[in-house]
Amino acid sequence: MPSNKSVSDAPIIQFTNCRILREHKLQREDLWVRDGKILDPEKLFFDEKGYADCRLDCGGAIVAPGFIDVQINGGYGVDFSQPCEDVSAGVSLVAKKILEHGVTSFCPTLVTSPPAVYHQVLPQVNIHNGGPDGAGVLGFHLEGPFISSEKRGAHPERFLRTFQSGGTDDLMETYGSLDNVAMVTLAPELPHSQSVVSTLRQKGVTVSLGHSVANLSQAEDAVRHGASFITHLFNAMLPFHHRDPGIVGLLTSDQIPAGRTVFYGMIADGIHTNPAALRIAHRAHPSGLVLVTDAIMAMGLPPGRHTLGQQVVQIQGLHAYVAGTKTLSGSIATMDMCVRHFKQAAGCSVEDALEAAALHPARLLGISHRKGSLQYGADADLVLLDDGLRVRTTYISGEEVWRAEL
Amino acid sequence: MKLIILNDYDQASEWAAKYIRNKILHFQPGPNKFFTLGLPTGSTPLGCYKKLIEYYKNGEISFEFVKTFNMDEYVGLPRNHPESYHSFMWNNFFKHIDIRAENAHILDGNAADLQAECNSFEEKIREAGGIELFVGGIGPDGHIAFNEPGSSLVSRTRVKTLAKDTIMANARFFDGDLSKVPTMALTVGVGTVMDAKEVMILITGAHKAFALYKAIEEGVNHMWTVSAFQQHPQTVFVCDEDATLELRVKTVKYFKGMMHVHNRLVETLPSQQK
Numbered sequence: 001m002p003s004n005k006s007v008s009d010a011p012i013i014q015f016t017n018c019r020i021l022r023e024h025k026l027q028r029e030d031l032w033v034r035d036g037k038i039l040d041p042e043k044l045f046f047d048e049k050g051y052a053d054c055r056l057d058c059g060g061a062i063v064a065p066g067f068i069d070v071q072i073n074g075g076y077g078v079d080f081s082q083p084c085e086d087v088s089a090g091v092s093l094v095a096k097k098i099l100e101h102g103v104t105s106f107c108p109t110l111v112t113s114p115p116a117v118y119h120q121v122l123p124q125v126n127i128h129n130g131g132p133d134g135a136g137v138l139g140f141h142l143e144g145p146f147i148s149s150e151k152r153g154a155h156p157e158r159f160l161r162t163f164q165s166g167g168t169d170d171l172m173e174t175y176g177s178l179d180n181v182a183m184v185t186l187a188p189e190l191p192h193s194q195s196v197v198s199t200l201r202q203k204g205v206t207v208s209l210g211h212s213v214a215n216l217s218q219a220e221d222a223v224r225h226g227a228s229f230i231t232h233l234f235n236a237m238l239p240f241h242h243r244d245p246g247i248v249g250l251l252t253s254d255q256i257p258a259g260r261t262v263f264y265g266m267i268a269d270g271i272h273t274n275p276a277a278l279r280i281a282h283r284a285h286p287s288g289l290v291l292v293t294d295a296i297m298a299m300g301l302p303p304g305r306h307t308l309g310q311q312v313v314q315i316q317g318l319h320a321y322v323a324g325t326k327t328l329s330g331s332i333a334t335m336d337m338c339v340r341h342f343k344q345a346a347g348c349s350v351e352d353a354l355e356a357a358a359l360h361p362a363r364l365l366g367i368s369h370r371k372g373s374l375q376y377g378a379d380a381d382l383v384l385l386d387d388g389l390r391v392r393t394t395y396i397s398g399e400e401v402w403r404a405e406l
Numbered sequence: 407m408k409l410i411i412l413n414d415y416d417q418a419s420e421w422a423a424k425y426i427r428n429k430i431l432h433f434q435p436g437p438n439k440f441f442t443l444g445l446p447t448g449s450t451p452l453g454c455y456k457k458l459i460e461y462y463k464n465g466e467i468s469f470e471f472v473k474t475f476n477m478d479e480y481v482g483l484p485r486n487h488p489e490s491y492h493s494f495m496w497n498n499f500f501k502h503i504d505i506r507a508e509n510a511h512i513l514d515g516n517a518a519d520l521q522a523e524c525n526s527f528e529e530k531i532r533e534a535g536g537i538e539l540f541v542g543g544i545g546p547d548g549h550i551a552f553n554e555p556g557s558s559l560v561s562r563t564r565v566k567t568l569a570k571d572t573i574m575a576n577a578r579f580f581d582g583d584l585s586k587v588p589t590m591a592l593t594v595g596v597g598t599v600m601d602a603k604e605v606m607i608l609i610t611g612a613h614k615a616f617a618l619y620k621a622i623e624e625g626v627n628h629m630w631t632v633s634a635f636q637q638h639p640q641t642v643f644v645c646d647e648d649a650t651l652e653l654r655v656k657t658v659k660y661f662k663g664m665m666h667v668h669n670r671l672v673e674t675l676p677s678q679q680k
Binding site for chain 1: 485486492493496497500501506507508510512
């Protein structure tokens with residue numbers, strides 16, 4: 001058959017018999033893909049007189065943009081913060097496994113570490129698109145070390161830092177380079193943090209507030225300087241108080257500059273946040289909710305005892321305890337579990353749940369023109385789900401990269 | 407003229423779709439023998455398009471060897487604007503069937519030389535061997551396509567300035583903002599449609615009743631351009647009860663009495679029965 005298109009000879013795939021998430025609604029529409037991007041079939045028809053080369057019957061599945069996890073510390077026995085020679089191998093292993101959860105892009109997260117670790121690890125993993133080998137890396141999420149001692153959680157105290165005068169010098173001295181960094185979590189009450197926030201914004205790095213004892217006014221000041229995310233809302237910050245809502249108050253603050261949104265991460269595993277609290281946040285500010293796993297290295301491992309680095313962890317269902325105790329050692333829920341749990345706990349629509357896992361994180365990182373949605377021209381990173389929101393197939397750039405066993 | 411009267415919109419749509427289906431099947435189109443079909447836009451033919459899509463999905467009919475020619479398109483509206491007739495045809499028909507893009511012809515309202523575009527359209531129809539069946543609708547003022555009252559009954563494809571009433575009626579599709587509504591359109595002429603081998607007009611709803619009366623019970627008159635088809639040898643008017651409200655009881659009874667004969671035209675063809 002002679003070439004039928006005037007723009008490109010690349011094969012055109014038409015996903016049929018599906019419901020796609022477009023314009024915030026699930027619609028019975030076909031999805032067209034060419035050259036790894038979502039294609040406008042009307043333009044193809046009228047401008048190029050083109051048609052599909054192959055049709056894929058999706059069996060009635062939901063087709064949603066691939067999930068984006070902006071906070072994941074490791075999984076399957078890999079800890080991104082563990083200094084080692086071959087960090088990229090560990091990142092690649094996790095990147096490949098999370099395709100099963102519908103995640104097509106992620107930010108490998110490093111907890112508070114000494115400068116040597118950042119200097120060694122950051123240059124080893126470049127920002128790159130995903131493919132059959134695994135989900136794409138959008139850049140590191142550096143959670144710390146410029147955080148509050150009081151709210152450090154499990155972060156090692158001895159590596160916490162503050163900003164000396166100037167601020168930016170401390171930043172570059174600690175991290176080395178920001179080339180592969182997508183996001184930094186810091187505590188805005190630290191003196192001199194404002195200029196750091198501004199500098200990070202200018203360099204295109206998303207600034208998140210977390211592990212902090214900031215009051216609302218300090219948080220709003222940070223937002224004015226460019227902060228746009230809250231790291232795991234409710235956890236590691238002052239609790240909501242009706243006369244000073246603290247960082248939580250950003251959800252309904254009237255001091256947010258016009259045209260900007262403050263997003264907030266939620267670990268919707270049913271354990272780290274009470275469903276009632278999840279609902280309060282969602283109802284207060286639905287368009288800012290970003291689902292994150294904050295998964296630790298035990299995620300993906302079978303139930304039972306595991307020795308992970310210096311820790312011994314006991315996995316029971318969705319709980320990961322410090323072995324022999326009832327202390328939670330971190331989250332092990334997968335992204336698709338979080339989407340399902342969020343939908344059920346918040347009582348929200350399927351569309352809202354799917355957008356919290358894809359569109360909102362894409363908007364947070366400023367990449368929503370090419371990720372997180374099925375608009376024409378966006379990267380064809382897709383997840384096919386059944387009505388129970390279980391992952392059937394995952395695609396990156398229009399290529400199938402994972403399929404569930406039937 | 408055959409006047410086909412069905413009970414309601416859905417039945418009228420189905421009858422019309424079956425008629426078109428049978429016409430195509432009977433013609434037996436092939437790679438060297440295309441069936442040429444003229445098509446309308448608007449709310450009236452939507453039900454008919456839905457049915458045709460259903461027949462395609464059932465495997466009863468294919469549009470692979472069908473060439474289509476739409477009646478009209480707005481001037482100056484971007485082709486991908488949701489209200490353009492290109493968008494209408496894509497969303498309501500083309501994207502659901504197996505028609506080839508090179509066989510679907512719609513006037514280009516953004517052409518550099520509009521009259522040349524119109525002439526070229528006429529030429530394409532000629533090259534395709536003329537139109538076998540032209541399907542159209544009727545406006546409340548009796549117009550066919552954009553051949554508004556006063557249009558020549560022998561007119562060809564050309565640029566038309568839209569009547570104020572039409573612009574007002576269209577405003578609802580442009581957020582009620584009159585300044586956004588197109589003021590000109592390219593349209594096939596009355597003469598262009600008259601050249602077709604057969605013409606089928608879909609008319610449904612009480613608001614079209616007076617226009618239908620003027621079109622078939624009064625004389626041929628350029629103020630009611632659909633009346634021109636009184637002089638076409640093969641015209642079918644498909645309507646619902648409401649559209650007949652202004653006709654004489656005598657007319658309605660006569661044609662209802664013929665339905666048992668006319669219904670044979672939409673029976674499943676022997677070739678379809680398995």
